[in-house]
Amino acid sequence: MSLVRERLEEEIGVRAVGSFSVDGRSMPLAFANSEEQVLALLRLAAHRSWRVVPVGSGTKVAHGPMPEKPRFGLSVRGLSGVTAYERGDGTISARAGSTMAALAQVARSGGNHLTPDVAGPQSATLGGVIGAGSSGIDRLRYGPLRNHVLGMRVVLSDGTVAKSGGRLVKNVTGYDLHRLYTGSRGTLCVILEASLRLFPGPERELAITATYFTRETALANAVAALATSAKPTCVCVTGPTNGRWTLTIALSGRGDVVAWERDELQRILGESVVLEADAARTAIDSLRDRETDATLRASVVPGGMRGVLAALDAQLAVHRATAECVIQPGIATVDVVLRDLECLPADAACVSGVARALSDADAQVELREAPAEVRAGFDPLAVVPKSARALMTSLKASLDPAGRFADPFTSPVRV
Amino acid sequence: MDASVAEGLRAIVGDAGLATSRARRVPYECDGLAYARRVPDVVLLPRTTSETARSLAFLHERGIPIVPRGAGTGLSGGSTPVEGGVLLSTARMRDVIEIDVLNRFARVQAGVVNVDLTHACEHHGLFYAPDPSSQKACTIGGNVGENSGGPHCFKHGTTTQHVVGLVFVTAAGEVVDLSRPSVDPVGLDLVGLFVGSEGTLGVATEITVRLLPAPPATGTLLAIFRDLDHACDSVTDIIAARLEPSALEILDQRTIAVVEASVLAAGYPKDAAAVLLVDCEGTHVEVESTMRAIEPIVKRRGAFELRHARTVAERTQLWAGRKGAYGAMGRIAPDLYVSDAVVPRTRLRELVRATTEICEKRGLRVANVFHAGDGNLHPNIAYDRRDKDELARVLDAGDEILRVCLAAGGSLTGEHGVGIEKIAGMSWQFTREDLAVMCRARDAFDPDRRMNPGKLLPVRACMETRSRPPRGEAHEVRT
Numbered sequence: 001m002s003l004v005r006e007r008l009e010e011e012i013g014v015r016a017v018g019s020f021s022v023d024g025r026s027m028p029l030a031f032a033n034s035e036e037q038v039l040a041l042l043r044l045a046a047h048r049s050w051r052v053v054p055v056g057s058g059t060k061v062a063h064g065p066m067p068e069k070p071r072f073g074l075s076v077r078g079l080s081g082v083t084a085y086e087r088g089d090g091t092i093s094a095r096a097g098s099t100m101a102a103l104a105q106v107a108r109s110g111g112n113h114l115t116p117d118v119a120g121p122q123s124a125t126l127g128g129v130i131g132a133g134s135s136g137i138d139r140l141r142y143g144p145l146r147n148h149v150l151g152m153r154v155v156l157s158d159g160t161v162a163k164s165g166g167r168l169v170k171n172v173t174g175y176d177l178h179r180l181y182t183g184s185r186g187t188l189c190v191i192l193e194a195s196l197r198l199f200p201g202p203e204r205e206l207a208i209t210a211t212y213f214t215r216e217t218a219l220a221n222a223v224a225a226l227a228t229s230a231k232p233t234c235v236c237v238t239g240p241t242n243g244r245w246t247l248t249i250a251l252s253g254r255g256d257v258v259a260w261e262r263d264e265l266q267r268i269l270g271e272s273v274v275l276e277a278d279a280a281r282t283a284i285d286s287l288r289d290r291e292t293d294a295t296l297r298a299s300v301v302p303g304g305m306r307g308v309l310a311a312l313d314a315q316l317a318v319h320r321a322t323a324e325c326v327i328q329p330g331i332a333t334v335d336v337v338l339r340d341l342e343c344l345p346a347d348a349a350c351v352s353g354v355a356r357a358l359s360d361a362d363a364q365v366e367l368r369e370a371p372a373e374v375r376a377g378f379d380p381l382a383v384v385p386k387s388a389r390a391l392m393t394s395l396k397a398s399l400d401p402a403g404r405f406a407d408p409f410t411s412p413v414r415v
Numbered sequence: 416m417d418a419s420v421a422e423g424l425r426a427i428v429g430d431a432g433l434a435t436s437r438a439r440r441v442p443y444e445c446d447g448l449a450y451a452r453r454v455p456d457v458v459l460l461p462r463t464t465s466e467t468a469r470s471l472a473f474l475h476e477r478g479i480p481i482v483p484r485g486a487g488t489g490l491s492g493g494s495t496p497v498e499g500g501v502l503l504s505t506a507r508m509r510d511v512i513e514i515d516v517l518n519r520f521a522r523v524q525a526g527v528v529n530v531d532l533t534h535a536c537e538h539h540g541l542f543y544a545p546d547p548s549s550q551k552a553c554t555i556g557g558n559v560g561e562n563s564g565g566p567h568c569f570k571h572g573t574t575t576q577h578v579v580g581l582v583f584v585t586a587a588g589e590v591v592d593l594s595r596p597s598v599d600p601v602g603l604d605l606v607g608l609f610v611g612s613e614g615t616l617g618v619a620t621e622i623t624v625r626l627l628p629a630p631p632a633t634g635t636l637l638a639i640f641r642d643l644d645h646a647c648d649s650v651t652d653i654i655a656a657r658l659e660p661s662a663l664e665i666l667d668q669r670t671i672a673v674v675e676a677s678v679l680a681a682g683y684p685k686d687a688a689a690v691l692l693v694d695c696e697g698t699h700v701e702v703e704s705t706m707r708a709i710e711p712i713v714k715r716r717g718a719f720e721l722r723h724a725r726t727v728a729e730r731t732q733l734w735a736g737r738k739g740a741y742g743a744m745g746r747i748a749p750d751l752y753v754s755d756a757v758v759p760r761t762r763l764r765e766l767v768r769a770t771t772e773i774c775e776k777r778g779l780r781v782a783n784v785f786h787a788g789d790g791n792l793h794p795n796i797a798y799d800r801r802d803k804d805e806l807a808r809v810l811d812a813g814d815e816i817l818r819v820c821l822a823a824g825g826s827l828t829g830e831h832g833v834g835i836e837k838i839a840g841m842s843w844q845f846t847r848e849d850l851a852v853m854c855r856a857r858d859a860f861d862p863d864r865r866m867n868p869g870k871l872l873p874v875r876a877c878m879e880t881r882s883r884p885p886r887g888e889a890h891e892v893r894t
Contacts, residue, residue, distance in 0.1 A: 088655040088761040089790075111657055133599060144599065146607060147576045162852040163845070168757050170789040171826040172562040172611050173833060173844060174871070175853045176575065179607030183600060200657030229631045229698040254708075260700040299598035301518040332598060364597050381602050387591045392603045394859040399852070 004028055004071050011044055012037050020058050020073050023372035033078035039159050041074055045404055053406045054186035056128015063368045070406040076127055082106050091167050093195040096127025112198035115142040119291040127191040133183025137288035140330040141233040148197045152178035154189035157404035167195045187407050188399045202252035207280040210247045210272040218245035222329050224268050230261035236287050237327040250284045290326055294335035295370055298363035302332045311361040319350035348374050416456040427469045434458035443502050448492035448836055449750045450800045455502035462507045464582055464620040472588025480865045483614035485557020488549040490753045491834025493613050497869040505556045511535045519626045520596055525556025525619050541626040544571035548738050559619045562611030564830035569788035570661035575610040580623030586861040594623050613832050614867035616860040630696035634706050635724035637733055638691040638713040639684055643667050646689035647763040649716035650787040654760050658708055662694040663788030664737050670782040674736045677743035681736025692737055740784045748797035752809050756820035757829035760790040770794040770816045777808040791829035833871045841873050
């Protein structure tokens, strides 16, 4: 048994220590069941000079840059539960280990909608989603996650427990540190509790789907749909599946408004299928959950979408590879699923080539289910100017002076 | 201040970029918080990011404090040079650099006036959403500093939700260019931290903002009440019914009287105890659907008359009264203290009543005009700063209002910022640990704390972080 595991078990008990792996490297995962245990584990890490990776459900640890030399993962899944739900005010506060499904259920029971609608909500935790900065499939309608985080309580590596923001829908008191922590990937703190803004629960949900022979036709129809006055929850083009591309448009809101939007969109799309209620939800969930398969995500300003897709096509041709894509032209993202990767050198070259080509096409690229060697050699912060990078390093040094939290941003590992 | 400082700055920004005579410096002695004043030692008006960077590097070498300022319309003393030093005005940085219609963003210099940006893009069918009451004068850079809101941020969110890129200059004169628009921040969200930092992290010189498509339809409804409580309750009910108007604003009787007596008269009935102004944006179907759902709610709560704006002119007139309310208050007193607390939207009635009672028991004249949909109260206390006794009562009332709102789960400020006005209140809302972490974040940008000193963060909290071990050394974990 490793020394790290032994000490962790001494601290919080044998049954509270599991394992997880990043890129094939296995390490202990400590499940804290109380804030006191979180503090105790951080104290242990400080005493032993061990680097820690804060983990939610663990599904996104391998996304983006690799944490540098972590010794154990610290999960707060045991810290769950809603601490405040203000139905009339449209806010919810919960401990970081609460699952998104549980929070969505509470919100729904009061007639509210929880955003982000993320992949795998049964296991995705509030803290993990915020740490990873994940916006869900409903981003087109509701905006990015960081706009909905109202406040947070966190613990820094030195044991300081501090809050920022609050539980109010409007509040500019003090620094918005919760915005800094959102998407910080555990670099700065462990999130203990967070508050989110909720939205009105929809009276009606439906999805419209249409199938096309070419990606360009599907995208042209998606763009036409986006140019209408309708406010879809999402507009996705997926494919190719059996040589076809599918456009899916999700609508939600007041019944009469959704009906008008449906008619307006069907008029533009021509032949299409309308899915109502549960069938619509199933279609949207299926789109949402495909995110977990993505090898990489490319984000670009809408005007750059054409160039990104052209770069993708060219690279796929060079490597004689195939890919399935989930394209969201409204928020200008492309999730690329490169098929049948087995981490062979040729596959790595393909992923690496695609990532670089998309970066060169001005896309911001996040590697997800990519081979470790590719992630190790890819610097997503390459587009960040030196002065900004220096400030990030300075913030890290100020909030985590001993470098206790693994740092995927300012010093990603190089193999 | 040593004359050589002014000369060194003049070499960078030229004569047009420097104000040294007292006559030219006095207008910068305060912002909208009129009772706190200090004339800056020098006023610097750079034209570009480069001039700003060179000036700040020059001042960095000499350890001189810098106070950034937009148009000076702030209401919390955020641009008052309480510790002297150089006041840096963005008044000469007025260029709209780029409007990207396809990607729906605009890149502007910090001194561009808020409403001018919307004017610059409206012929493309786009607009910039944050609309503070001072939008005809306030600047985008000032809005970034304060994370400003406005009536329509109920639907669209405050400034931070609209800023997608920044160029700012640190206290040391380093240019940080984060102007490349991206779907999500790359690395740590420096832009998110910077917005609302009240000039304590640096000077924003160029801002990239999101533009929104102009809605195909906008509906405006004026609901008239005989009781302010009922107007508040109707807002609580509209939100609880999960309706999504774009603005929900309340004006009380005193505000109505003042507005109607001014050139901004909007036709509000003078015998009303309160009016609720509702805007809905979207498709015609959406606007009609939302309005149709709101009408029975406000009627049930006692609205005795509903007026729908039928034309753009009617809508503009109804809103002119709301937007001009602060200016109209000048009719009853030379100075106005605008409180800015936020409260849970389920407790509007009791807290509006409480704030009014707090003022009335001190013999103060208070008028309420507020962003009811966001729970953002604005008790406006009319006073004369030359009357020391009255000023003391105003400040006392202001403190009690904040304490009452905090006790109800509220916050010190919803859009005006902390500045110097609410700096003592920071330790009512936050613990020492909370404030110490904010100070540590500030130190990453400005370890000498020369950017806008005396604002936002209480000195004592920051002094405590000074006693921490130096960076890089392991800290003892608090148990």
